[in-house]
Amino acid sequence: MSSSDRATNPTPPQSGPRATYPTEQSPQSRRRWFIAASIGVVIAGLIVAFLGFRSFGDPDISGSATGYDVISPDTIAVQYTVNRKDPSHAVACVVRGRAQDGSEVGRREVLIPASRDVQVGARTEVRTSREAVIGEVFGCTGNVPAYLKPID
CATH class of the missing domain: 2.60.40 (Immunoglobulin-like)
Known part of the structure; x- marks a missing residue:
């Protein structure tokens, strides 16, 4: 078995620290989570602003x-x-x-x-x-x- 065989078919370890702790996320995955969370915060802020204006804005x-x-x-x-x-x-x-x-x-x-x-x-x-x-x-x-x- 050569070292190139191991790289094409990686199997997760069954024991040891690598089996206990997850591997680190890729930068693209972290960026996606950050963008999704940012969009969620902006949408929540817009909803709160709309409800506040409707409740406390100038009445008709x-x-x-x-x-x-x-x-x-x-x-x-x-x-x-x-x-x-x-x-x-x-x-x-x-x-x-x-x-x-x-x-x-x-x-x-x-x-x-x-x-x-x-x-x-x-x-x-x-x-x-x-x-x-x-x-x-x-x-x-x-x-x-x-x-x-x-x-x-």
Whole structure:
């Protein structure tokens, strides 16, 4: 048997250190793993970025209180602005009054009709069950309930 016969038909050793420890990977194999792992990390990063933007990006509709006035122990007036990307659609907002302990003491749903303006200011009076110390906009939505739609 010549040395050239061994090179053409290599057989793994049955015992010893070479049988226990795997042989080293080729540079091409390590490069493939690195490229695959890099692509996986980039794809995972893009997915996280997309979900974060969808959750925390600018909403299509938003409302925020700009001021309030306690009119009486059972009424508070809230001034607020509504921003919407598409002003041709009506918006429903929930405006509420809160007591000193933070509990909600009055709530009112308000229809903001369609207009030409992206930002609209409004003022709403909210009846309360006891004295309110602050008025705020709880939230706004484009899903206007049927009972808030104006009569044609």
